[in-house]
Amino acid sequence: MADKLTRRGFVKAGMAASAGLAGTSAAAQGDPKITKVQKWAQELGEGLDTRPYGLPSPHETGVQRRRVPWLTADATSSINFTPIHDLEGIITPNGVCFERHHAGVPQYDPADHRLMINGLVDQPLVLTMADILRFPRENRVHFLECAANSGMEWRGPQMDGAQFTHGMIHNVMYTGVPLRLILLEAGIKTTGKWVLAEGADASGLSRSIPMEKALDDCLVAFKMNGEALRPENGYPLRLVVPGWEGITWIKWLRRLEVGDKPWHQREETSKYTDLLADGSARRFSWVMDAKSVITSPSPQMPITHGPGQTVISGLAWSGHGTIPKVDVSLDGGVNWHPARMSGPSLDKSLHRFYFDFVWDGKPLLLQSRAQDSTGYMQPTKDALRGFRGESSTYHNNGIQTWAINEQGEAQNVEVS
Amino acid sequence: MADKLTRRGFVKAGMAASAGLAGTSAAAQGDPKITKVQKWAQELGEGLDTRPYGLPSPHETGVQRRRVPWLTADATSSINFTPIHDLEGIITPNGVCFERHHAGVPQYDPADHRLMINGLVDQPLVLTMADILRFPRENRVHFLECAANSGMEWRGPQMDGAQFTHGMIHNVMYTGVPLRLILLEAGIKTTGKWVLAEGADASGLSRSIPMEKALDDCLVAFKMNGEALRPENGYPLRLVVPGWEGITWIKWLRRLEVGDKPWHQREETSKYTDLLADGSARRFSWVMDAKSVITSPSPQMPITHGPGQTVISGLAWSGHGTIPKVDVSLDGGVNWHPARMSGPSLDKSLHRFYFDFVWDGKPLLLQSRAQDSTGYMQPTKDALRGFRGESSTYHNNGIQTWAINEQGEAQNVEVS
Numbered sequence: 001m002a003d004k005l006t007r008r009g010f011v012k013a014g015m016a017a018s019a020g021l022a023g024t025s026a027a028a029q030g031d032p033k034i035t036k037v038q039k040w041a042q043e044l045g046e047g048l049d050t051r052p053y054g055l056p057s058p059h060e061t062g063v064q065r066r067r068v069p070w071l072t073a074d075a076t077s078s079i080n081f082t083p084i085h086d087l088e089g090i091i092t093p094n095g096v097c098f099e100r101h102h103a104g105v106p107q108y109d110p111a112d113h114r115l116m117i118n119g120l121v122d123q124p125l126v127l128t129m130a131d132i133l134r135f136p137r138e139n140r141v142h143f144l145e146c147a148a149n150s151g152m153e154w155r156g157p158q159m160d161g162a163q164f165t166h167g168m169i170h171n172v173m174y175t176g177v178p179l180r181l182i183l184l185e186a187g188i189k190t191t192g193k194w195v196l197a198e199g200a201d202a203s204g205l206s207r208s209i210p211m212e213k214a215l216d217d218c219l220v221a222f223k224m225n226g227e228a229l230r231p232e233n234g235y236p237l238r239l240v241v242p243g244w245e246g247i248t249w250i251k252w253l254r255r256l257e258v259g260d261k262p263w264h265q266r267e268e269t270s271k272y273t274d275l276l277a278d279g280s281a282r283r284f285s286w287v288m289d290a291k292s293v294i295t296s297p298s299p300q301m302p303i304t305h306g307p308g309q310t311v312i313s314g315l316a317w318s319g320h321g322t323i324p325k326v327d328v329s330l331d332g333g334v335n336w337h338p339a340r341m342s343g344p345s346l347d348k349s350l351h352r353f354y355f356d357f358v359w360d361g362k363p364l365l366l367q368s369r370a371q372d373s374t375g376y377m378q379p380t381k382d383a384l385r386g387f388r389g390e391s392s393t394y395h396n397n398g399i400q401t402w403a404i405n406e407q408g409e410a411q412n413v414e415v416s
Numbered sequence: 417m418a419d420k421l422t423r424r425g426f427v428k429a430g431m432a433a434s435a436g437l438a439g440t441s442a443a444a445q446g447d448p449k450i451t452k453v454q455k456w457a458q459e460l461g462e463g464l465d466t467r468p469y470g471l472p473s474p475h476e477t478g479v480q481r482r483r484v485p486w487l488t489a490d491a492t493s494s495i496n497f498t499p500i501h502d503l504e505g506i507i508t509p510n511g512v513c514f515e516r517h518h519a520g521v522p523q524y525d526p527a528d529h530r531l532m533i534n535g536l537v538d539q540p541l542v543l544t545m546a547d548i549l550r551f552p553r554e555n556r557v558h559f560l561e562c563a564a565n566s567g568m569e570w571r572g573p574q575m576d577g578a579q580f581t582h583g584m585i586h587n588v589m590y591t592g593v594p595l596r597l598i599l600l601e602a603g604i605k606t607t608g609k610w611v612l613a614e615g616a617d618a619s620g621l622s623r624s625i626p627m628e629k630a631l632d633d634c635l636v637a638f639k640m641n642g643e644a645l646r647p648e649n650g651y652p653l654r655l656v657v658p659g660w661e662g663i664t665w666i667k668w669l670r671r672l673e674v675g676d677k678p679w680h681q682r683e684e685t686s687k688y689t690d691l692l693a694d695g696s697a698r699r700f701s702w703v704m705d706a707k708s709v710i711t712s713p714s715p716q717m718p719i720t721h722g723p724g725q726t727v728i729s730g731l732a733w734s735g736h737g738t739i740p741k742v743d744v745s746l747d748g749g750v751n752w753h754p755a756r757m758s759g760p761s762l763d764k765s766l767h768r769f770y771f772d773f774v775w776d777g778k779p780l781l782l783q784s785r786a787q788d789s790t791g792y793m794q795p796t797k798d799a800l801r802g803f804r805g806e807s808s809t810y811h812n813n814g815i816q817t818w819a820i821n822e823q824g825e826a827q828n829v830e831v832s
Contacts, residue, residue: 038528040668041618045520047491048648052480053472053511057651059525060644064468075463087642088591089555093510095469096643104461109475112454134725136772139505139759173759175504202457223504225641227512228476232464235473252456309550343555343589344760356552 056095062086065096066163071152076104077203079146081167084293084315085300090141090171090343090350094225097170099232100146102203102267106252110236113200115182115220119258122187129222129236135177135185138219140242141349143317145169145288147245147272147394153381154392157412161300165400165412166293169317171350174240176221179214183256192258196265197239200254207248208262209241213286217242220253243319243348244286245394247272277389290378291397292316292326292353292370303408307361314339316351318372325371328355332365332401332415333380339368364404365415382416472511478502481512484580487568492520493619495562497583500709500731501716506557506587506759506766510641513586515648516562518619518683522668526652529616531598531636535674538603545638545652551593551601554635556658557765559733561585561704563661563688563810569797570808573817573828577716581816581828582709585733587766590656592637595630599672608674612681613655616670623664624678625657629702633658636669659735659764660702661810663688693805706794707813708732708742708769708786719824723777730755732767734788741787744771748781748817748831749796755784780820781831798832 056063065080072078082098099105110129118124146168152158159165183195188211195214198206209218219240222229229235234251241248247267262268262284274282294314297303303310316323322345327336339353353368369378381398388395403413472479481496488494498514515521526545534540562584568574575581599611604627611630614622625634635656638645645651650667657664663683678684678700690698710730713719719726732739738761743752755769769784785794797814804811819829 038524038616040522040524041616041620044492044618045517045522047520048481048494048496048515048517049483049491051515051648052482052496053477054481054513054515054646054648055511056469056644057523057526057647061469063643065464065470066468067465075465076460078464080464080468088553088639089589089642091507091589091641093641093643095471095511097470099464099467099470101461101464104463106456106461107473108454108456110473130721134721134727136756137504137727137729137758137770139768141760173505173507200454200457202460204457225507225509226503226505227479227509228472230470231473232467232470305546305550311550311553313553340552342553344557344762346760352555354553 063096065098068159068164077102079168081163082170083163084167084169084295085162085298087295088313088352090352091225092170092172094172094227094230094233097172097230097233098146098168100168100246101201101232102205103201105232106201107231113236113254115237115253116255117182117186117258118255119196120189120192120260121258122189125186127182132177132220132222132237135181137175137177139173139175140219141171141173141346142240142242143169143171143348143350144246144249145317147247147285147288150396150398151393153398154396155390157414160412162293162295162298163300168246169350172224173226174219174221175223176219176240179218179220179239180216182220183214183258186258188258191260194259194262196255196257196259196263197248197250197253198255198257199250200252205250205267206263206265207250207268208265209248213241213244243288245272245288248286272394274388274394275391277391285395288317288319289395289397290316290318290320290323290370290372290376292368292378293400294328294366294368294402297366297404297408297410298402299410299412302410303359303404306408307359310357310359312355312357312366314353314368316353316368316370317349318370318376319348320376321373322347323351323370323372326351326353327369329367330357330364333367333399336369361406363406365413366402366404367399369399381414479512481514482579484575493518495584497579498586499579500583500585501578501711501714503711504729504768506768507641508586508588510588510643510646510649513588513646513649514562514584516584516662517617517648518621519617521648522617523647529652529670531653531669532671533598533602533674534671535612536605536608536676537674538605541602543598548593548636548638548653551597553591553593555589555591556635557587557589557762558656558658559585559587559764559766560662560665561733563663563701563704566812566814567809569814570812571806573830576828578709578711578714579716584662585766588640589642590635590637591639592635592656595634595636595655596632598636599630599674602674604674607676610675610678612671612673612675612679613664613666613669614671614673615666616668621666621683622679622681623666623684624681625664629657629660659704661688661704664702688810690804690810691807693807701811704733704735705811705813706732706734706736706739706786706788706792708784708794709816710744710782710784710818713782713820713824713826714818715826715828718826719775719820722824723775726773726775728771728773728782730769730784732769732784732786733765734786734792735764736792737789738763739767739786739788742767742769743785745783746773746780749783749815752785777822779822781829782818782820783815785815797830
């Protein structure tokens, strides 16, 4: 035991962490920063009354949502992206969860909010927020991914960073009432097979949800990561549709109508459908298939320390379950190495993976591929185009490649 | 199946959710709020460029950390409290994690930060933040509880709300390097049995950690809930000591010294020890025992809806493992009912529990008691005083009682 705790024992044991670090540390030992008592140890810091609600360090202002101006006509009906390249673990902080709005963010008092349940029900209901808070609650962590995430990459590499190729996603803990309980409170008529969920914003955005899903794992959520939903994420009430494309997670939820067939609304006909090679359009493509991306290194997160011990960090997820396995390739998919999964493995949630290796300083072609709990393996982009054609936007879960050059800079590329 | 989906079927099935809700909903149906197209559905909302880092709704400003002025001499060496009464699930948002400082919050550039490892090691090291980021990382959710949480309640009910009786706690997902890997990088001499962890603030706060714990599950963390540690929580680097009292989780971590015995520093001798009835003081009482509290209803969260279907929501945790079981009492501990656990059950993490019941409008004496995975059951306050005496401050994990009156108002009381 004692021998294992000595430095040589550790290095001999082949733990990857030790390689390349000693040199850096030795250099730091001559650093003037450690030869005197630092300024911040000589004076009192800031007291706590100034932070009833805290914010990140001024040195972290770069960790923010970003919009791509050319992508949408204006900022009201638009999208911004989660800075996934700079985040870790699996929880997305509420302040940087990506936003997608079709008519901006409505601001109103939750005391004015109502949720109507009507249509093929025994007793139409109108619930206040106080009513909602009397139903039994559940807590679950789920990813929300826009169907258009990676959509700009269908016809080749375009966006310059993981934030933009894969950042239409976030993952938080929701607290809410099972949709099932609210529908059953109204009583569903035997002819009721679909539910229309409608938002209270000016776009009145609505989607048709089949009854099987509505009665399964959907939540009418009022909290995210412990606190009230943020206005841009549906405050005070949103639908959570685990594993399904984000457009179905109706925000500012004001109405649930039970019907006998789908409504064929704008956002499930002219939009959020997939044009196939034969000219037909795939509709109701709800579930987000298994996908992964290396978040660091990536174009916004180059390797800055030179050759030696290096951490590859990434995210994987599936709308069909959990992610038991991710592989990483350093050579564009020729050879694959099992990644190390870290953190809770939760159903329809982001999963964090790592690959720790000693970089020799030569160019790399980094890829990751996720396999979900159904056995499904994330496909290459070529394979995806083989059965989906060249004209899609949505549901691009193809394998991403980052080319790393000898300076450690990363570029969005594709290998075939 | 069809019959089960009708309203009557739901009520007949005895699901607690339905009782008392129909009346409220019927009232809401006559509400003018739903007879016209609301203002917020007639105009565009706010665009997304205004929120690179988002904040809660203006209607949620009451959900904030609060200081109790009489508790400390000033705001620099002080404490504020997590608003646990208004939170849900198990993740604490970074903006409201309670703060405890001994010399204020030092603000400095992470580029200037160094972590020294010295003492009984084969090779003293000084690591930069860039060095730290090359070690293998882990992700884990853990609660951090101040040893003084509920300390003001030792000699009877004093604080007016769950935020103040139990709010010296938060629970986030940490990303960090196992402390074990950093110590082994330096190489621990066979005489090395203790580690001193020291902070970079002006108080130079430090604590002695036995080697067994240091090599077990401690992390040197740089992220919380996905983003960088907040300045008030140790940015850029803090020690995570799962299950142990918060004072050991050294913030702004600058030094790890390996020694052959504890250092007997101020915060482990004159403070953070427990004066027993015989005049001796219990020292190195590290682990936080199993504990629970009903967060709503509570003095800051009265029942406002009158008799009928009611949700009791609470938190439970243990420094020894998970919480498989919580019981709730409505009558001051005479009868106990099993609570419903909701959300992931993670080691040394907060757990959320619920008890859904129909309130008859009569006074209640609400209590909860947690049992952890070792079988240990949270004691009454009387039992705790029986073996710890009357003079303690720290490690008060006794059962909390809220008295609810006929108006639904809650008061901090004690029953014996």
